[in-house]
Each structure stands twice: as C-alpha cells, then as structure tokens.
Amino acid sequence: MGFSRRGLDRLHDALAEHVEHGGVPGLVALVAQGDQVHVEALGKRTVGGGPVGRDTLFRVASMTKPVTAVAALVLLEECRLRLDDPLDDWLPELADRRVLRRVDGPLDDTVPAHRPLTVRDLLTYRMGTGILMVPPGSYPIQRAMEALDLGQGEPQPALPPAPEEWLRRFATLPLMYQPGERWIYNTGSDVLAVLIARVAGRPFEAFLRERIFEPLGMRDTGFAVPADQLDRFTTAYAADPATGELTVWDEAAGGQWSAPPAFPSGSAGLVSTADDFLAFGRMLLGGGRAPGGERILSPGAVALLSADQLTAEQKARSALDPGFFDTRSWGFGVAMVTRATDLGHPLGQYGWNGGLGTSWAVDPAGGVTGLLLTQRLFASPGLPAVHQDFWTSAYRALAD
Incomplete structure (x- = not known):
C-alpha cells in the first residue's frame, strides 16, 4: 500500500x-x-x-507490559509454566491468600480467597490487586502498598526493593478482590516479572535480553x-x-x-x-x-x-x-x-x-x-x- x-x-x-x-x-x-x-x-x-x-x-x-507478557508466553510454550496451574509451587509466598471484605475497609477485615492465583490471572490482570482508580491514599490498602515501596503508582525505578524482598512485602497484604472477579490494572505484570525470574533461573532482565531483545x-x-x-x-x-x-x-x-x-x-x-x-x-x-x-x-x-x-x-x-x-x-x-x-x-x-x-x-x-x-x-x-x-x-x- x-x-x-x-x-x-x-x-x-x-x-x-x-x-x-x-x-x-x-x-x-x-x-x-x-x-x-x-x-x-x-x-x-x-x-x-x-x-x-x-x-x-x-x-x-x-x-513494558506487552514485553513481559511475551516473556511469559516463551516459558508457557516451553511447558515450564501452564496458564491455569496455581502459582503456589513457584510463588509459595502467595499461597492461601486473604481478600479484603471491602476494598475500602481495614486490612484485617478479610475472607479467604475462593481459589489460588494462576499465571492467567497475572497476564490478564484478574489477580485481584492493582492500581485503584481513586485518588492515591484514599483507602488503607493503597496507603499500605505505598508504605511498603511496592511502586504501584507513577514509575519510580529507584524506589522498590529487589524482587525477593518485593514479593515478601507484597505477600503481607491481602488481595483487594477475589481472583478472577474483575480486571484491575498493573500489579499482575510486576508479580509476573518475579515469576519469570524464578522459573527461568536467571534475573528477569537477563531473560528478556537473551530471549527477546538480542534476537530482535x-x-x-x-x-x-x-x-x-x-x-x-x-x-x-x-x-x-x-x-x-x-x-x-x-x-x-x-x-x-x-x-x-x-x-x-x-x-x-x-x-x-x-x-x-x-x-x-x-x-x-x-x-x-x-x-x-x-x-x-x-x-x-x-x-x-x-x-x-x-x-x-x-x-x-x-x-x-x-x-x-x-x-x-x-x-x-x-x-x-x-x-x-x-x-x-x-x-x-x-x-x-x-x-x-x-x-x-x-x-x-x-x-x-x-x-x-x-x-x-x-x-x-x-x-x-x-x-x-x-x-x-x-x-x-x-x-x-
């Protein structure tokens, strides 16, 4: 044309x-x-x-999000991950999740998650936690995420801790919603980066370089x-x-x-x-x-x-x-x-x-x-x- x-x-x-x-x-x-x-x-x-x-x-x-998704699909096609398997084996920190009874409620007012998180939940942003479309700091869960330096707002690469510590901190918080209930933006891709590094056995940035950036x-x-x-x-x-x-x-x-x-x-x-x-x-x-x-x-x-x-x-x-x-x-x-x-x-x-x-x-x-x-x-x-x-x-x- x-x-x-x-x-x-x-x-x-x-x-x-x-x-x-x-x-x-x-x-x-x-x-x-x-x-x-x-x-x-x-x-x-x-x-x-x-x-x-x-x-x-x-x-x-x-x-960055499409690049992270492609990296996950590379591992899925190698059968090192499966879309609907629970994440518990690779990310045991996220097993047995608790879920807020109300998204604007106190952090200790929770119920058990109906099911485990899956790779598909992370890729589709249906994991139950993400960036809420309300002013920053409006709810206790937002303030807690900010206090833990999880970087779930404007990008600030100098702020969050290394992946293992990031996941440890993230796992101390309940989910905002039940897994699969709704689409909620952003956080799934950051959890996915930690998952990819563990499954690949090398840092996330190294895996991207070897499997995507250098070939392209x-x-x-x-x-x-x-x-x-x-x-x-x-x-x-x-x-x-x-x-x-x-x-x-x-x-x-x-x-x-x-x-x-x-x-x-x-x-x-x-x-x-x-x-x-x-x-x-x-x-x-x-x-x-x-x-x-x-x-x-x-x-x-x-x-x-x-x-x-x-x-x-x-x-x-x-x-x-x-x-x-x-x-x-x-x-x-x-x-x-x-x-x-x-x-x-x-x-x-x-x-x-x-x-x-x-x-x-x-x-x-x-x-x-x-x-x-x-x-x-x-x-x-x-x-x-x-x-x-x-x-x-x-x-x-x-x-x-």
Whole structure:
C-alpha cells in the first residue's frame, strides 16, 4: 500500500504544531507498513537542549507490559509454566491468600480467597490487586502498598526493593478482590516479572535480553541508560495542573533511569527507542518470528496474546478510563480494539500506552505498526491530544 505524500505532510504538520506550541518538548513518531517506514523526529530532548533524533531514548513505561507478557508466553510454550496451574509451587509466598471484605475497609477485615492465583490471572490482570482508580491514599490498602515501596503508582525505578524482598512485602497484604472477579490494572505484570525470574533461573532482565531483545536486535532497550548513552536520553516533564507549565519530572543525567534498578519492573520499567519497538511489533505481525529467522513465539501464542480474555461481567466490574471497555478489551499485556469508534484505531488493532508519554500498537489486518514517543506525562488515563492526532494522521497517511 505505501504512504501518501500529502498524508505524510499532514502528519508532520499535526505533530509539529504540538511541539511548536509547547505541548511537548520533543517527539519521535513512526508508522510502518510492510517494509516501508516513515519517521518524524521533532523538538528537543530537553527544553532548551539538543535535538531529538530517531535514536533518542524514551521511558516507555507501561509499554513494558506487552514485553513481559511475551516473556511469559516463551516459558508457557516451553511447558515450564501452564496458564491455569496455581502459582503456589513457584510463588509459595502467595499461597492461601486473604481478600479484603471491602476494598475500602481495614486490612484485617478479610475472607479467604475462593481459589489460588494462576499465571492467567497475572497476564490478564484478574489477580485481584492493582492500581485503584481513586485518588492515591484514599483507602488503607493503597496507603499500605505505598508504605511498603511496592511502586504501584507513577514509575519510580529507584524506589522498590529487589524482587525477593518485593514479593515478601507484597505477600503481607491481602488481595483487594477475589481472583478472577474483575480486571484491575498493573500489579499482575510486576508479580509476573518475579515469576519469570524464578522459573527461568536467571534475573528477569537477563531473560528478556537473551530471549527477546538480542534476537530482535533491540540493542537500546533495557531498565537503565548507560552513562555513555545519556546524551541520547530525554528529560521527562509533567504539566502543572493549574498553569499547564511544564516542570521537570525526571532528569536524564542523574535521574531514576541512570542506574540499574534493584527491581526491574515488568509493568513500567523499560527505556527504548522507536526502532526497537518497531522490531518488537514486526515480530508480532510476523507470527512470532525474529528478522533473522529465530522464532520467539508460535503464531498461536501471538494470537492468544491479542485475544479477548475478559468476560462481560469482568469488564462491567472494572475501571480505567470511563468507557474504556465499551470499545476495547484486554488480552495478555495488551489492549485490543473490539469496536471501532474513532479514527486511527481500527478493529483488531492491539498494543498499549505508557503514562510517561508514549503509545504503541500493531494492526494485523493492515500490517501496520505505529508508535509515538514523547517525554510529557499523561494527565489522565485517556490519550493526550498529540497522541490522538498522531494515530488519526498516521492512518490517513496510508495510501489506498
């Protein structure tokens, strides 16, 4: 199919307007179809600093979740894990769970869990604990998670303890809901990272490097930025709620990603580039095969990753952005479009966003990979205007 020159010009103009008007300091946008790739690199890595390039490094935050899910599927396909087996053998700390009688109630007012946790619960975010869509610190369980430094809010890689201690602390808390009752965001991927490390017999980050990053040529993806690459890294910004002015949230040099973390977060820890995530997306579109021919996953595993895993009842009990589950559902580490209601998000497209300013998805029907990397934090679970304009313009740029 290819690209329309006029459409690419419109894509450039739409993104440049956000940079020029101060909405984002800089960005890298990529849209690919087949062997054809178009990239826009605009603005500055840091306000007043050097220019963004195609190889600029961004904190991809929750775009980590699909990578963690793929790592789990690797172990599932090797029969080292099974989707519906209890986790008790590998994570005995999580056996015999207690569950809050009320999510806003005291931590000692609990009932027994109806059943053990499973790998499927972690992959689909139905394990019964996660980020609640209420103000931080509203409930005792939120305050307890924060006091234990479990890192279940904005990504803070320098905060949580090492995996074994993280799991020990997490296991002291009851679940918020019964396993399987509802979808609740985030925490499943962090527990999954601990599980993967134990089953693989090596650190989570080493397993990702050996089984995903190296075969796909994702040389710049990891949990920290080496000192000699910090000149390619962005400064992260947040907008002041009252004035809209951008303030520094995390520096490139000396910030939280400038040294390896004690806890490599499976939910939101990675730093990456546009071309690295293009390689990841192409692997999925190619049925699980790396460019060099090495198979990461089988086509069946890729199909399962993006299959709707939630019942109507589970969706009705869940919350993220209002109306989210009216048009989308959740697979393994990714959201998929189940009803096309806006431009740029066709039926069957799947991927995920990063709340520190990024968005990525693949479209199997159209053979399209798209992503937008910025360094401005989201102000809400919904996509900011620059991301909405990117997806609309990216699909408009595809020629018929």
